[in-house]
Amino acid sequence: MTDKTSAALKADQMFINFGPQHPSTHGVLRIALTVEGEVVVKAAPDVGYLHRGMEKLFEARTYSQALILTDRLDYISAMHNNLAYCLAVERLAGVQVPLRAEYLRVLTAELNRIASHLVFFGTFAVDMGAFTPFLYAFREREMILDLFEMLCGGRLLYSYVRVGGVSADLPAGWTEKCREFIAFFKPRLKDYDTLLSTNPIFKSRTDGVGLISAAQALSWGLSGPNLRASGPDYDVRKAEPYCVYDKLNFKVPVARTGSCWDRYYCRMLEMGQSAEIALQCLDALAAPELAPEIMTKGVPKMLKPAAGQAYAHVEASRGDLGFYAVSDGSLSPYRMHVRGPSFLNVAILQEILTGCKIADVVAILGSLDIVLGEVDR
Amino acid sequence: MPAEEIFLNLQASFAGLVKSEAQVKGYPTWTVPAQALRPVCDRLRTKFSFDYLDMVTAVDWPASAGAVTQVAASAPAAAPTAAGRDVFELVYLISALSSGIRVCLRCEIPRKEPSIHSLYGIYMAADWQEREVYDLFGINFEGHPNLKRVLTPETQQGHPLRKDYVHVPDSYD
């Protein structure tokens, strides 16, 4: 090959707008891809298409009104957003939460984690070209949504966790339904493994693809299953136990290589652990010393925390979700910052996408499991 | 090594590093002079294995506050904040995952032509978080290679999270 032709070949780069309208960007993410044939030379993720100015909106609402905004951050797992927000406000205002409400928070958060990971499982399979797992995942997720509907009336945006507790106790018959779901759900995890996790085509698409080293993952601030797939064993539920996680017995799955398959399988294992946690919570809630009571005792409707700052974070489905709240002693937050895990997870794309194929872009993006509502806020 | 020892070690080499009077509840909060921020983070990272940057954000404390701070003035000044000092308060939450220590660094910079050293390179997580702070507060991060708006459109006028931000209606309003 002469210098001239090789230069001509090198100039043969194509610019592709991957999104914002694309079947597998999971919302309105745009990745500006420069490709040589099928190989990505440069990738620049571009966010902000869903920016609603959440942090500004917090400042114009009272603490109880602002709760509904948190639902709309990571709309796939709204329960975690409610929880993180309420923990931050409770820490700011020094509010105590009844023990039963703590258990209910953990129970619903873990059910929501299962629902969220099921969405991940389904959409990731669709990204990989297998459509069937998607419908299996949504069949099971539907049951969780039914449970939540019974509990708080909402199927997607719950506002169930409130400052000082939760909005309602379990309705009659709910516990049995929840146990029925978990009994149905656990064997399904094996089905998913045989259908997708161990499929050789799927493994060849994901194993060893989109590698993120532990140092990279830490430096870029990844969290949740994305971080644990690379090696660091960091889970807020273990590192800084909130609610009643220190009383519960569960494991945190950790992988080593940080490939797409590791990230995928960490989530699959987490679902099983979440089901265990939910069962433990159900057992604890049945105990007589946790009899039903008013779920938010002594919390004024118009909360007026003293001036100060507080930070609270939870292990949400997508990682370490933090709320930084500043009060100036008035009825509404002076400043509320959301540390969205997806925002940090999506930033690493610019580094790891270089050099992979277009098909891998989809795999890597899918395996990071971002929700654009949380990225853009 | 507990946070207290790390603080004393750092204080020995960085004058002006003090414990904040306004603590973030539950975390040791230190006030860092704006010039010392990057060296402090570098030291924390290399020597004390603070390998994880949790959060970068800012709070606007204008001198002449609006209705919001009037309520604050009437409220008892329980914890002193930066209210009324005409500063941007930058908040960094940095943690050492191996030892589980999480510290909060805060530094104050003037509201006029706000600028501070970027943490890009020490923590890559600072990349987009600093862009976000730049986008919403208009704080310049020196040394950031790609300081562009990240959330709002490029046609955005002003920086929305400043307390004195006035929305200019555009063609979409």
Add this chain to the structure above:
Amino acid sequence: MTTEETILTKISEPVFNHANGRLLMPEERYWPSRKWKSPWSLPAYRSGAALLAGILSGAVLAAWLIGEIPLRLAPLYSLAEQYALSYGVPLFLFHLAWTVIKAALLLAVPLVNALFAVWWERKVSAHIQSRLGPMYVGRFQGCLQTVADGLKLFLKEDIVPDCADKLVHLLAPVVVVIPAILVFAPVPFGRELIYADLDIGTVYVFAVGGVSVMGIIMAGWASGNKFSLLGGLRSAAQLVSYELPRTFAVIPIIMLAGTLNISAIAGLQAGYWGGILPRWFIFYPVVGQVAFIVFLIASVAETNRVPFDIPEAESELVAGFNTEYSGMKFALFFLSEFAYVLLSCLLMAAFFFGGGEPPLPFLGFLPSWAWFLAKTLTLMFCFLWFRWTFPRFRVDRLMDFNWKFLLPVSLLNIAAAGLLIWLIS
């Protein structure tokens, strides 16, 4: 009254206190956990099974009553010939008319096949995915859904992008669909049920079928869309590569049969070893099975279906070369895809499963076309089954799989076939 107090008075209902929650969920809402325990206790399950058994036995009865189609047609043909001669019509004109009728019937094959296959695919996929699929159009299980969809596509606006190469954009679906119809000419649908009994039928099928690739590349190029272009290029690479193992997989069959005529190959597989095991090529030790598997895999790749659907890879390339096509042009691509699926199944039935020969001697009461159809539909079900089970290959793995695995295996298989022939003789 301050703002604070106004807000306080407005909130009359206590927000936090509804300790007596209600069971909002109606009891009859579908939860699989309840019904999966014993599906046979459900009346719908039992009636569905009864219905399927009824349809199957009805079809068997109908096939038995109809019998061999060429035998039924032969008196009709001679009767018509007599009439034509008695009215003084020249014989060559009569033969021409007969050929035209046959051609029209052949033309209907891909159309009818698409109508049926799309509906069947939707039903199969639905039941694989624990849902129902089309249920309304045509009363019975949505059986007229494809007709409705076809009408819809027919009435759709034909959108041509501004930056498209208009002529090529128009020609591409035509270039794809014409070979897809022509290719059926030498393919048998039963014993002596064939349009043109070509001696080089096998070569003809592969040659004509290969022309469709041109149309796909044209579609990708002319759309003026980068995703389409990538899809077109991918399909060019894929289809041309998979042609090789697909053709090589058939060579052992040709060697064993000693002919290229498809209906002759199917006819040679009549009879039974030991009176029980049919003399189909798939039962030839090792060679038959390997050839079949290679041919099956390569056929799935040739028809652009999952797990080899990278040219249209929905999640990567939006819809690949289809992206900028709408209305009837899109329907033509669809038509040709299903025509090639049918072709592959017919070829496999003829090459490996004995064509119209019954699998067991006592089943000979059914006509050959019924066996041909049954085998083809069974193989077609496999295509649908793959599609709704597997994820998609990555483009470079796909090529690796072809050049580093399928091609060497198919070449080795040819050598093995030579060995087998030497052992037999």
